[in-house]
Amino acid sequence: MPRSTSTSSPKAGPVTLAMVARRAGVSPQTVSNALNSPDLLRPETLERVRRTVDEMGYRPHRAAQALRTRSSKLIGYGIRPTPHGTTTPVMDRFLHALSQAADEAGYRILLFASPPGSAGLEGHEELLDLHHVDGFVLSGTERSDPRQGWLAKRGVPFVGFGRMWSGRQIGDWADVDGASGTDAAVEHLIALGHRRIGFLGWPHGSGVGDDRADGWRRAMRRHGLPVRGRSARSADDLDAARAAVGPLLDAGATAVVAASDVLALGCYHALRERGARPGADVAVVGFDDSPTAALLSPSLTTLAQPLEAVGRECVRLLLARMGRPTAPPERVLLEPSLVVRDSTTLVPAPDD
């Protein structure tokens, strides 16, 4: 295995293109061509140059490339701390997926984490030296935030993970179809024989939450089931959820679809308070497939976001945007997948 054997002088310093050229007996430009436009060279020359490159363990200097080509092969990723201060467990996996997808396209991810305090980041902080990034991926773009406008104005290509729910839509995005997810959850529950299916969501006004509520509502209506008085709202907090879901349970719901795993867990608590067993007496479905979901008992049926796919789409959209800056915006919706666990299947459906 000819692992880049650093030959020649011991005090080498980095190998430059010029050194390779000298050693291979060609001009620097030819070496550059060998790497970037191989079809310009005669096969014979190409082979020789390539061998020399390998022998010397040559790697192009990215800064020099970036300076010359005006492209850094870097994608910025702007993390925004969630308002609640909770780092979404989702972002970890997404970041992995994003990095992966970027890698495959020859790009690398550069982190722009906004300090927890600062609300927006247009305040001179991070984006200042932004022009050494080829594009930008934004996450947590639920509501129209200053960043989009800022980037658009400066002509920096960007793509969002997440729609903007309020304000005018700008730019491309990829998002998870929350409505489709809760819709599928309802279908699942109906197939199990449930009819009195409640929904536990976040307060009105959060785009993501409203979307998830919509899916539940439309599925219920499609099956001719009533929705009035079957939904409750609560902050994404255990105790608040426990309290909020109470009336639904007391009204005889046999299943609850929740807008998050935390809400679902709040539902567990409310059930136990009433001497009922989640999964056995009342089915519960969460959303996000957080690590906790699989650990609960009963394990929680939940909707998993296709983060790998979202990551790939973000990169694809971004590259496309960089290719043709003036093309009309493209938006992609991806389907979450229902992960069926014990919280909906412990027991045959009650017959209402």
Next chain:
Amino acid sequence: MPRSTSTSSPKAGPVTLAMVARRAGVSPQTVSNALNSPDLLRPETLERVRRTVDEMGYRPHRAAQALRTRSSKLIGYGIRPTPHGTTTPVMDRFLHALSQAADEAGYRILLFASPPGSAGLEGHEELLDLHHVDGFVLSGTERSDPRQGWLAKRGVPFVGFGRMWSGRQIGDWADVDGASGTDAAVEHLIALGHRRIGFLGWPHGSGVGDDRADGWRRAMRRHGLPVRGRSARSADDLDAARAAVGPLLDAGATAVVAASDVLALGCYHALRERGARPGADVAVVGFDDSPTAALLSPSLTTLAQPLEAVGRECVRLLLARMGRPTAPPERVLLEPSLVVRDSTTLVPAPDD
């Protein structure tokens, strides 16, 4: 608010240092000095140049700086997928902290996520174009892995989050003192009146796991309490943990210190299997303060890793290493902090 008003020609393109110089009536070098060595300029000139810089919204071109100074102000972060495929919930927060700390030092984090398949990453994959990074932070460096040697050989400064437990130690690292954590857990339990305190850990050979076991053992010994037959080992898996901790409980343990939150949860399950209530009948302490810990019922007392501090230390160590490459390695141990929740305080200590 004079937000960088892009003045002058509409089809400007990026503002360069030369343009600023021309407009301010000084040489390019003087502008450079104004930014990098302000004390070289006469206050009057400095003021004038600075104003021009602001007016024109000038930002230095990082690639050009990097090319000239041979320093990219970039820190690579190598994520290694954990063997179990589970992304440690810890890494998310750590990455935030790291990015934060790097930012404050004028550096930015560049992600190097190894594809899930590849075992090591010395295989030409990521580190190839590594020389456009000033330094490297490695995580998941439990056992001596090829990356350290690889980096050391190439003279790339690096720092690890985590000791290397096997093999010869290379380089600087910052780590969390697991032993101190479990020691503190035992102290906490003893203060509550417990005496029969068991330990549930991972199989021997994992450095991190053995470290956590050591802390429990030394605290027990310090208090003259027996350790033989009081510990069990299991994979970091719910069912395995539940089974493994059984004998400890059956032998009359009134408290269990676990090497992870998942193991602790396994303990919950084992207790319920026996009709006992975690927290009330037997105290349980976990490790890591994963998001799940606060959600469990009873909520789990656990050891929180000081990830923000670790992130800061990693950056500090790395910068120091870059400053004086031949200095002796520096190692930093940070104390985890005990987060007391219901699983140890639901009920007064039993009197053995």
Next chain:
DNA sequence: CTCAGGCATTGGAGCGTTCCAAGAACCTTA
């Protein structure tokens, strides 16, 4: 008045790469 010496500023070069246009080699065709 000249000259040393400190301070503020400048010119020129070069970091490593790729673009551009021009050059050398090669093969066809007259």
Next chain:
DNA sequence: TAAGGTTCTTGGAACGCTCCAATGCCTGAG
């Protein structure tokens, strides 16, 4: 053999910045 068209290769310049050495200016001493 010379002219013409490819195909392959080359030299020079430029990207935007900072290093280095040298310049001009001013002050104070000889």
